[in-house]
Structures are given as C-alpha cells and as structure tokens.
Amino acid sequence: MSTHMQAQAMPSAQWHDVCHIDDLVTNSGVCALVEGQQIAIFNIVQGGDKQYFAISNWDPVGHANVLYRGIVGTLQDKVVVASPLYKEHYELATGKCLEREDVSVQPFAVRIEQDRVLIEL
Amino acid sequence: MVVGFFLPQIQVNEMNLSSQQQRIVIIGNGMVGHHFVEQLINTKADCDITVLSGESRLAYDRVYLSSYFAGKTAEDLALTNEQTYQEWGVKAVTNAWVTNIDRTNKVVTTKEGTTYPYDKLVLATGSYPFVPPIPGNDQEHCLVYRTIEDLEAISASAAQSKVGVVVGGGLLGLEAANALKQAGLETHVVEFAPQLMAVQLDPMGGALLKDKIEALGVQVHTQKATEVIEAGESCRYRMKFGDGSVLETDLVLFSAGIRPSDQLGREFGLVVGERGGIVIDNQCKTSDPDIYAIGECALWDKRIYGLVAPGYAMARAAVADVTGEEGEFAGADMSTKLKLMGVEVGSIGDAHGRTPGALVYTYHNQPEGVYKKLVVDANKSLVLGAVLIGDTSDYDTLLQYALNSIELPATPEALILPSSGDKPLLGADALGDSATICSCHNVSKGDIVGAIDAGCCSLGDVKSSTKASTGCGGCTALLKNVVDSELEKRGVEVSKAICEHFNYTRQELYHLIQVEKIATFDELLTKHGKGLGCDICKPAAASIFASVWNDYILNKPHQPLQDTNDTYLGNMQKDGTYSIVPRVAGGEITPDKLILLGEIANEYKLYTKITGGQRIDLFGARVDQLPAIWQKLVAGGFETGHAYAKSLRTVKSCVGSTWCRYGVQDSVGQAIDLENRYKGLRAPHKIKFAVSGCTRECAEAQGKDIGIIATENGWNLYVCGNGGMKPRHADLFATDLDDVTLVKYIDRVLMFYAKTADRLQRTSVWMENLEGGLDYLKSVVIDDSLGICDELEAQMQHIADSYQCEWKTTIESPEALKRFRQFVNSDETDSNIQFVAEREQIRPATYAEKNAEKYAADKAIPVEIV
Ligand code: SRM
Ligand SMILES: Cc1cc2nc3c(=O)[nH]c(=O)nc-3n(C[C@H](O)[C@H](O)[C@H](O)COP(=O)(O)OP(=O)(O)OC[C@H]3O[C@@H](n4cnc5c(N)ncnc54)[C@H](O)[C@@H]3O)c2cc1C
Ligand code: SF4
Ligand code: FES
Numbered sequence: 009m010s011t012h013m014q015a016q017a018m019p020s021a022q023w024h025d026v027c028h029i030d031d032l033v034t035n036s037g038v039c040a041l042v043e044g045q046q047i048a049i050f051n052i053v054q055g056g057d058k059q060y061f062a063i064s065n066w067d068p069v070g071h072a073n074v075l076y077r078g079i080v081g082t083l084q085d086k087v088v089v090a091s092p093l094y095k096e097h098y099e100l101a102t103g104k105c106l107e108r109e110d111v112s113v114q115p116f117a118v119r120i121e122q123d124r125v126l127i128e129l
Numbered sequence: 130m131v132v133g134f135f136l137p138q139i140q141v142n143e144m145n146l147s148s149q150q151q152r153i154v155i156i157g158n159g160m161v162g163h164h165f166v167e168q169l170i171n172t173k174a175d176c177d178i179t180v181l182s183g184e185s186r187l188a189y190d191r192v193y194l195s196s197y198f199a200g201k202t203a204e205d206l207a208l209t210n211e212q213t214y215q216e217w218g219v220k221a222v223t224n225a226w227v228t229n230i231d232r233t234n235k236v237v238t239t240k241e242g243t244t245y246p247y248d249k250l251v252l253a254t255g256s257y258p259f260v261p262p263i264p265g266n267d268q269e270h271c272l273v274y275r276t277i278e279d280l281e282a283i284s285a286s287a288a289q290s291k292v293g294v295v296v297g298g299g300l301l302g303l304e305a306a307n308a309l310k311q312a313g314l315e316t317h318v319v320e321f322a323p324q325l326m327a328v329q330l331d332p333m334g335g336a337l338l339k340d341k342i343e344a345l346g347v348q349v350h351t352q353k354a355t356e357v358i359e360a361g362e363s364c365r366y367r368m369k370f371g372d373g374s375v376l377e378t379d380l381v382l383f384s385a386g387i388r389p390s391d392q393l394g395r396e397f398g399l400v401v402g403e404r405g406g407i408v409i410d411n412q413c414k415t416s417d418p419d420i421y422a423i424g425e426c427a428l429w430d431k432r433i434y435g436l437v438a439p440g441y442a443m444a445r446a447a448v449a450d451v452t453g454e455e456g457e458f459a460g461a462d463m464s465t466k467l468k469l470m471g472v473e474v475g476s477i478g479d480a481h482g483r484t485p486g487a488l489v490y491t492y493h494n495q496p497e498g499v500y501k502k503l504v505v506d507a508n509k510s511l512v513l514g515a516v517l518i519g520d521t522s523d524y525d526t527l528l529q530y531a532l533n534s535i536e537l538p539a540t541p542e543a544l545i546l547p548s549s550g551d552k553p554l555l556g557a558d559a560l561g562d563s564a565t566i567c568s569c570h571n572v573s574k575g576d577i578v579g580a581i582d583a584g585c586c587s588l589g590d591v592k593s594s595t596k597a598s599t600g601c602g603g604c605t606a607l608l609k610n611v612v613d614s615e616l617e618k619r620g621v622e623v624s625k626a627i628c629e630h631f632n633y634t635r636q637e638l639y640h641l642i643q644v645e646k647i648a649t650f651d652e653l654l655t656k657h658g659k660g661l662g663c664d665i666c667k668p669a670a671a672s673i674f675a676s677v678w679n680d681y682i683l684n685k686p687h688q689p690l691q692d693t694n695d696t697y698l699g700n701m702q703k704d705g706t707y708s709i710v711p712r713v714a715g716g717e718i719t720p721d722k723l724i725l726l727g728e729i730a731n732e733y734k735l736y737t738k739i740t741g742g743q744r745i746d747l748f749g750a751r752v753d754q755l756p757a758i759w760q761k762l763v764a765g766g767f768e769t770g771h772a773y774a775k776s777l778r779t780v781k782s783c784v785g786s787t788w789c790r791y792g793v794q795d796s797v798g799q800a801i802d803l804e805n806r807y808k809g810l811r812a813p814h815k816i817k818f819a820v821s822g823c824t825r826e827c828a829e830a831q832g833k834d835i836g837i838i839a840t841e842n843g844w845n846l847y848v849c850g851n852g853g854m855k856p857r858h859a860d861l862f863a864t865d866l867d868d869v870t871l872v873k874y875i876d877r878v879l880m881f882y883a884k885t886a887d888r889l890q891r892t893s894v895w896m897e898n899l900e901g902g903l904d905y906l907k908s909v910v911i912d913d914s915l916g917i918c919d920e921l922e923a924q925m926q927h928i929a930d931s932y933q934c935e936w937k938t939t940i941e942s943p944e945a946l947k948r949f950r951q952f953v954n955s956d957e958t959d960s961n962i963q964f965v966a967e968r969e970q971i972r973p974a975t976y977a978e979k980n981a982e983k984y985a986a987d988k989a990i991p992v993e994i995v
Binding site (some may be wrong): 026027034035049054071074077079080084093097104 | 281629630661663664689693697704705953954955957958974
C-alpha cells in the first residue's frame with residue numbers, strides 16, 4: 009500500500025486524526041471538519057494501488073461546500089474531481105483547476121496510521 | 130480605457146528612435162483588424178503595434194453574434210483579451226474612436242485628443258448597417274444588428290414587444306428574424322426585392338426558401354417598400370408600404386445591407402469608390418503607400434467583400450507587404466452554406482448563371498422541399514455555380530469542383546440528383562494538395578496533410594495547428610473528412626470514443642456490457658478501458674448498467690459512478706442543498722398526501738413550489754436531512770420522483786373523460802398506468818410523457834418524448850418531441866391504438882432508444898440522427914424489420930418487474946445512509962448554508978448577504994438541526 013504525501017510546509021501545521029479508513033468511500037469523497045475548515049478527502053484505488061488526497065471542500069466557482077460530492081477520475085493521468093455544480097476539474101494532488109487558471113483550491117497532506125486517517129493543517 | 134502596458138506617447142517615440150522599430154497603428158479591432166494583429170505577431174517581425182478599438186471591448190466573433198441569444202456571453206464570443214495582447218506586446222486601447230489622420234506628420238488622433246504616431250497605418254474600420262431613409266426610422270425600438278450592444282438593445286426591446294419586423298430579407302435579415310422568433314415575438318420579414326436572399330439565390334430558390342420560412346411561422350412580405358413608420362393602433366408602430374398596405378409592429382430591426390466605414394478615407398484624401406469603400410490594390414495599399422485598408426471598409430476591384438474569409442485574406446496580404454514578404458489579395462470566393470431557422474441553404478459562385486453560355490441543371494422535389502441548381506460552363510466541363518435549398522449535402526463536393534476547376538463527369542446532373550447509388554462521390558482523396566479546404570484561414574489540403582505528418586493525430590490537433598475551421602465554420606464537414614481519411618491512411622483509427630478512457634461509443638459500450646454480462650464499472654474498465662474513468666464515462670456506464678440490469682443504483686460498486694444528483698437521490702441546488710420531488714403519477718394527488726407534503730415542508734422549513742411537471746418540489750434540504758425527510762414521505766405512501774435521474778420524469782395528464790365535457794378517454798388513468806410502468810427506466814437522457822383526453826391537447830403531449838392523444842377509437846401515439854432549449858413537436862407515429870398495442874409500441878421505442886442513443890441525446894435528436902428517421906423507426910417498431918421487437922419488449926418487462934423505489938431501499942440500508950453525512954467526524958452542519966425570508970418562505974442567502982454580517986443577523990432563519 010503506498011500512501012500519497014503532499015509536501016505542504018505550513019509554519020504551524022499539525023496532524024489531525026480525522027476518521028477510520030473504513031469511513032472513506034473507494035473512488036469517491038467524504039468531508040471532514042478540521043479546525044473549523046471543511047476538508048474533502050478522497051480514497052483512490054487504481055489497480056492494486058491506493059492513494060489518499062485531501063483538498064478544501066469549498067467550490068470557488070459555485071461558492072458552496074460541495075467538492076467531496078463530485079465524481080473522481082483521471083484526465084491525462086492527473087487524478088481529478090469534477091465539481092458537482094459546474095463541472096470544473098480540480099487536480100487532487102495540487103488543487104489546480106484544469107479549466108481556469110484564476111481559481112484553485114488548497115491541497116492538504118494525508119497520512120494513514122494504524123487505519124486512522126490523518127490530515128495536516 | 131487603456132489596456133496593455135501603454136506608455137505615454139513621447140516615451141514611445143524616444144524608445145522607437147533608438148530601436149528603429151516600425152510603428153504600426155491599426156484602426157478598428159473587428160474580426161479582420163484582429164486577424165491582422167495575429168498574423169503580424171506570427172511573423173515575429175520586430176515592430177511596435179498599437180490597436181485602436183472604437184468599441185468598448187476588443188475583437189469578438191461577429192459571425193457567431195446570434196449565438197448571444199442562445200446564451201453565449203460577450204466573454205464566449207471574445208476573440209482575444211487584454212492579457213493576450215499584453216503577452217504579445219501589443220498596446221490596445223478601447224473606446225478609442227479615431228477622428229483625424231495627419232498624413233504629412235503621420236499621426237492619428239482620437240476623439241479624446243490622444244495622438245498616436247505611425248510608420249504604417251492600417252484601416253480596419255469595417256462597415257455599419259444601412260438604415261433606409263424612411264421617416265420615423267430613428268424612434269425608440271428601431272434597431273440594427275451589428276454589435277454586442279445592438280443585441281443587448283434588441284433583447285431589452287423584445288422583452289417589451291409582441292410583434293417584430295425585420296426590414297431586409299438577405300442573409301443577415303433572416304438571421305435577425307430567427308433571433309426575434311426565438312425571443313418569442315410574432316416575426317415578419319419585409320423585403321423590397323421580389324425574393325429573399327436575392328444576392329445568393331435565384332428566384333426559384335428564393336421562393337422555396339420563403340415557403341419554408343413561412344412554414345416555420347415567420348411571415349415574409351416581398352416587394353414592399355416602406356414609406357413611413359408611424360404610431361400604431363394595436364402595436365407601438367405601424368409601417369406603411371408603397372402599395373398602400375400596412376403592418377403593425379412593436380419593434381423594427383433594419384438589416385438592409387451594410388455600408389463601408391470609409392469616413393476616415395473620405396475626409397483625409399484617400400481615393401474612395403463612387404459608392405463608397407476605400408480603394409486598395411492587391412497588396413491592400415490605399416492611394417497613400419503608408420496606409421492599408423482591409424476588411425469590409427476596403428474596395429478591391431470595385432467590390433466590397435462582406436464576409437470574413439476575404440477580409441482575412443486581405444489581412445494576410447497586408448501583413449506580407451508590411452513585413453517585406455510576398456503575398457497578394459486576388460479576390461475571393463463568396464460561396465456560402467448556412468442553416469437559416471433549420472432550413473439548409475447553399476450558394477456557390479455564379480448562382481444566377483450570368484456567365485455567357487452558362488448551362489443549367491435543376492432538380493426540384495416539391496413534396497420534400499428540396500431544390501438544387503447546378504450552373505456549368507458551355508462545355509459542361511466545369512462547375513460555375515450552384516444553389517441548394519433544403520439539402521446542402523452536395524455543397525462541399527460542388528464547391529471543390531468549382532474552386533479547383535475539377536473536370537466534371539460525363540453526366541454532371543448526377544452531382545445533384547438524389548443518391549441513385551452511382552453518384553460520383555468526390556471524397557477527400559479526390560482533392561489535390563492545393564485544394565483549399567478552409568478559405569477563412571487559407572488552409573489547403575496540403576497544409577492539413579503536413580500538419581498530420583508533423584504529428585497532429587486528431588481533428589482538434591489539426592484545428593489548433595492550422596486554424597482551419599475556426600472562422601466561419603463552413604468547412605467543418607470537409608475538414609473532418611480530410612482529416613479522417615488521412616488518419617485512416619496512416620492506420621490511425623478515427624476515434625468516436627466517448628472519452629479518453631474508453632475507445633468506444635455509448636452504443637458499443639452498451640453491447641459490450643450486455644453481451645459480456647459485465648455488471649460493474651471496475652470490470653468494464655479492466656476489460657475495455659484505461660485510467661480511472663471520469664465524469665463523462667462513469668455516469669454513462671451507470672446509466673447503461675441500470676438500463677440493462679436495473680440494479681439498485683447505490684449498490685456499492687455503482688456508487689462512485691453517479692453524478693451527485695443520483696448519489697444523493699436529489700437535485701443539488703446552487704448552495705449545495707437538495708430538492709425533493711416525490712412522484713405524483715399523472716399529476717393526481719389526494720388531499721391527505723398534499724397535507725403530508727405541507728407538514729413535512731413546515732417541519733423542515735423547506736421552500737415549496739409547483740413544478741412544470743405537475744408535481745411539488747421541496748427545496749433547501751441539507752444532505753443530512755434527506756433520509757429523515759424521505760422516511761416520512763415513504764411512510765406516507767410517496768415514492769422517489771427520479772427528478773435527479775436521466776430517466777422517466779413525469780407523465781403529464783389533462784382532466785380527461787371522467788370530468789371534462791369534451792374528453793373521449795380517461796387520460797388520467799392512462800397517464801398513471803404509463804408512469805407506473807416506465808418509472809424505473811434509466812436512459813441516455815430524461816424522458817417525458819403526456820396524455821391528453823381529446824384533440825384539444827391540454828396536456829401538451831406533442832411537446833413530449835412520448836405523447837398520447839385520445840381519439841374516439843383509442844389512442845394516437847406521438848414520439849420524439851421535447852420542449853427545452855430546442856423545442857420540437859413530436860411526430861405522429863401510429864393512430865387509434867388499443868391499450869395493449871400502445872404499451873407494446875412504447876416499450877419498443879424506448880428500449881430501442883435506451884440501447885442505441887448517444888449519451889445525453891434526447892429522443893428527438895436521436896431520431897433525427899437515425900438513418901431513415903421516423904420511417905426507419907416505424908419499420909423497426911411497427912414492422913419489426915430488425916426482428917428485435919420480442920427482445921425489446923422482454924427487456925422492458927424486466928425493467929418494469931425489477932422496479933424498486935430507490936429511496937425506500939436507501940432508508941432501509943444503514944450502509945447507504947452513511948453517505949448522507951456532511952462530515953465523517955462531526956455532527957455539525959454546513960455553516961455556509963444560510964437562508965433569508967422572501968414571500969413568506971426561505972430562499973438561499975446570496976453571497977453578498979452572507980458576507981454582510983449585519984444582514985445575516987437580522988434576517989437569517991436559524992437552521993435547526995432536526
Ligand atoms: C423543477 C422544474 C422547474 C419547475 O419548478 O417547474 C425543473 C427544474 C430543472 N430542470 Fe427542467 N424543470 C422542470 C420542468 C421542465 C420542463 C417542463 C416539463 O417537463 O413539462 C422542461 C421542458 C420540457 C422538456 O424537457 O422537453 C424542462 C427542460 C429542462 C432542460 C432542457 C432539456 C432539453 O432537452 O433542452 C434542462 C437541462 C437538461 O436536462 O440538460 C432542465 C434541467 C433542469 C434542472 C435539473 C437544472 C439543474 O441541473 O439544476 C432543474 C432541477 C431543479 C431541481 O432541483 O428540481 N430542464 N424542465 C421542473 C420539474 C418538473 C418535474 O416535476 O419533474
Ligand atoms: C450577425 C452577423 C452575422 C454574420 N455572419 C457571417 C457569416 O456567417 N460568414 C461570414 O463570412 N461573415 C459573416 N458576417 C460578416 C462578418 O462579421 C464581417 O465580414 C467581419 O466582421 C468584417 O470584419 P471587419 O474587421 O472588416 O469589420 P468589423 O468587424 O465591423 O470591425 C470594424 C471595427 O472598427 C471599428 N471602427 C470603425 N471606425 C473606427 C474609427 N474611426 N476608430 C476606431 N474604430 C473604428 C468599429 O467599431 C468595429 O469595431 C456576419 C456579420 C453579422 C453582423
Ligand atoms: S428553466 Fe429550468 S433549468 Fe432554467 S432556471 Fe428554470 S428550473 Fe432551472
Ligand atoms: S472556411 Fe470559414 S472556417 Fe474554414
């Protein structure tokens with residue numbers, strides 16, 4: 009099992025225990041509330057390979073907290089989620105919007121430890 | 130407004146003195162002015178470019194201007210933006226109307242008095258609409274059709290008008306008429322000449338076009354000279370014509386031709402044509418060798434060219450001359466192919482047969498409304514021109530014959546006769562390398578072959594590398610032919626693939642899933658796809674699984690495939706909440722159920738509204754509230770209404786024979802039975818039905834995918850209609866059916882649709898794309914020409930038998946319910962969901978309201994956690 013790591017050096021970043029891995033949904037998203045911030049967490053299984061990603065749940069185009077409810081997939085090898093509102097694609101690893109240069113969402117680091125999901129922020 | 134890194138003029142001068150850069154000033158940033166800039170940038174020539182746009186914005190696509198009425202925005206139409214010009218190092222100034230050219234000192238001045246020195250000046254000032262000098266033509270609601278501002282004015286005026294008249298029955302006039310019609314106005318076209326599109330069409334073609342356009346509900350009045358526009362009686366205005374007749378209207382739209390914007394040429398001593406237009410030579414130079422004129426303001430060989438392709442060719446010739454390259458403008462082809470209000474029209478070269486000795490072949494099929502005329506030279510060896518109405522499928526071939534002087538076959542008439550099997554087809558392969566494919570961007574077949582040799586391997590690649598087909602769009606079909614044929618020659622399979630993960634069409638995937646009994650997306654992906662899938666193929670696959678197997682859609686493997694609406698069994702609203710639409714079959718509902726809906730809405734503080742589909746929508750439920758609400762609905766006897774799904778929505782009904790004094794059958798009972806039979810059916814797009822109890826048609830059945838109208842003897846069945854963006858009346862499919870046959874036919878039509886349509890294709894478009902259309906569909910469904918009717922019925926029976934209410938299944942499954950939490954680690958609710966009160970109900974707070982603390986504190990209805 010490989011774990012996706014996100015290098016996100018924030019000055020006072022801390023790891024937060026969020027949930028059990030069974031709370032995640034394979035190839036889809038769930039949402040967690042961490043320090044008052046909504047974080048969308050995705051569990052991507054490709055072949056035998058598992059990857060975890062976390063991004064802010066706020067849709068900067070639709071102005072609503074919905075990104076975890078989007079469809080995940082790949083576009084030219086980038087793992088993405090499509091916003092359920094207006095269908096822009098966000099790259100899960102970087103939070104970049106593929107259609108629009110002027111918007112992006114914040115990515116967060118995820119770690120799995122003894123079947124618990126940890127998020128850094 | 131100044132955009133780009135514009136520097137004060139003196140500094141620019143000083144900089145230029147040292148760098149010796151050639152200063153090029155372009156007046157006008159229309160399509161042609163912009164093309165000039167783009168081409169000049171492509172040459173990488175070292176020059177200092179300034180663009181002075183008289184409009185409030187930079188260049189936009191005037192050719193597709195009408196799509197503004199179909200929802201395109203100014204942004205969508207933009208051909209460039211400030212940022213792009215900035216990156217190119219082009220200074221662009223908007224609202225810069227030039228009023229003076231000092232040819233001695235080589236300086237132009239705008240109306241604000243700003244000056245811009247030049248070494249070379251380019252006039253790309255285009256043209257303006259001609260408004261005939263009719264008394265009363267300058268009143269409010271008398272408009273023209275040229276700029277985005279014009280369209281805004283038309284929209285605003287149409288909103289306060291019932292009747293609209295377009296003055297001018299040329300190409301643009303008819304396009305404008307279409308816009309008025311779409312805006313819902315009673316539309317008239319008034320034309321001075323005896324026929325429509327007199328420039329491009331012969332009288333026969335013009336007459337046929339008139340019939341067709343009138344059949345679409347636009348009234349055409351030819352040979353009418355408007356004398357005055359005065360106050361009206363039933364409408365705002367009354368137009369009086371030379372023959373004494375009158376026409377009442379609220380809005381007048383002039384589209385009576387264009388006139389070159391040549392004022393600058395006139396005032397500052399350039400040679401101008403007798404009837405306007407700045408005279409240019411083959412290099413597009415005016416009578417002043419340092420000034421060029423291109424596009425619709427230019428007069429070449431006594432002609433103004435009112436199309437983009439010739440303007441682009443002029444821009445290229447001028448760029449070549451400015452940069453010291455060779456290139457000239459040698460006239461241009463004015464052929465056109467277009468669809469006016471759905472009527473196909475084509476005109477090539479000498480459409481009127483005016484060339485001495487010209488011979489003509491015509492084909493006229495009155496019943497089907499097709500007219501084709503082929504004009505050839507005296508030797509019957511070359512195509513000189515053509516007119517095509519009602520069917521332009523021969524346009525590309527004929528145009529190639531004409532443009533490339535291809536020798537005609539022994540029987541030229543075969544080129545326009547309906548396919549008798551031995552039609553000499555001029556495929557992409559028959560064209561030489563020098564054949565022009567795209568005249569807007571001057572792309573030859575050789576350029577396309579070159580682009581493919583250089584690595585382009587799709588239509589998209591070729592388009593972006595050569596720009597072919599990005600102008601007027603007239604060459605799209607031909608370009609695709611050439612690209613497909615070249616790619617196939619190189620062994621590249623031409624992709625009709627649904628997305629990058631599956632190399633199959635939806636129909637092929639359907640077959641694979643059915644034949645190989647594939648039941649999950651993972652299995653489909655492993656066997657036939659690659660990557661993880663995406664938001665195109667996942668919902669498409671989910672819909673096919675549902676049509677073929679009809680599993681519970683939230684079964685674990687299907688869950689991540691669904692659009693959020695299907696996953697949460699509700700329609701997501703703009704703030705992330707959901708709407709709830711229980712099924713109300715046929716629109717019939719008991720008082721108890723109405724009361725229950727009201728009670729639930731009150732309890733959860735939901736906004737309630739009657740939908741256009743005869744049922745009730747409850748809005749504003751948070752994702753975590755959905756299960757509890759549905760628990761109550763299901764307990765009260767409601768089922769899911771599938772408002773979120775690509776599946777059967779509603780079967781609308783009218784009152785019918787039970788109550789209505791005119792009804793001849795029980796339309797309500799029939800609607801309820803049909804809704805209950807097909808309610809679980811998932812399909813490529815949503816499906817709507819209606820049943821009317823008599824010919825008065827109160828249920829609007831002819832606007833539905835399946836429409837049923839009662840007769841004395843049974844039911845008439847209509848198929849493949851819809852409302853929505855492009856309304857289409859349903860076609861009469863069969864008459865006087867009994868109940869059993871009616872259901873049989875519907876089973877077959879819908880199952881055939883579910884199996885063969887493309888993703889998100891509604892029944893109307895599906896049928897229009899079936900080769901043979903309605904007749905073919907009838908032969909499959911009524912005559913069983915493919916021998917599949919038993920199978921189609923059996924499959925539909927399986928769907929009906931395996932129906933389950935998805936909400937009932939969901940609330941009984943603890944596993945499924947886990948998804949209806951906002952947070953995996955907290956019971957809090959989404960604090961961004963806030964409501965304010967309006968007309969005694971809730972509505973989502975706007976972005977501004979949410980951010981204005983004060984407002985929120987005053988009016989927000991606290992959301993209780995229920
Ligand atoms: C609720 C309702 C409006 C209303 O309050 O009256 C509605 C609401 C929506 N319609 Fe509609 N349509 C509603 C009746 C209609 C009708 C009228 C009818 O059914 O008689 C039409 C035209 C008839 C037709 O479809 O042929 C209609 C044509 C559309 C279209 C255009 C379809 C087309 O082929 O052009 C869309 C867009 C689409 O489906 O892609 C659409 C899409 C939508 C969506 C799903 C847009 C969206 O993605 O949010 C809206 C969902 C709102 C929601 O959450 O419930 N809606 N929509 C109506 C629900 C009827 C129902 O009880 O199920
Ligand atoms: C509704 C519509 C549909 C059309 N459909 C088609 C089609 O299907 N196929 C086709 O080939 N063609 C079509 N055309 C024609 C096509 O749009 C024109 O041929 C093309 O836009 C001409 O480009 P241009 O740059 O010469 O002129 P324009 O696009 O008119 O641009 C000229 C610009 O110069 C500005 N200007 C003028 N004087 C000054 C001044 N003194 N100072 C500063 N700025 C000035 C004007 O404000 C304008 O912005 C259509 C046109 C319309 C209106
Ligand atoms: S027409 Fe339909 S889709 Fe458009 S706003 Fe109204 S409900 Fe929404
Ligand atoms: S001919 Fe106009 S885009 Fe190709």
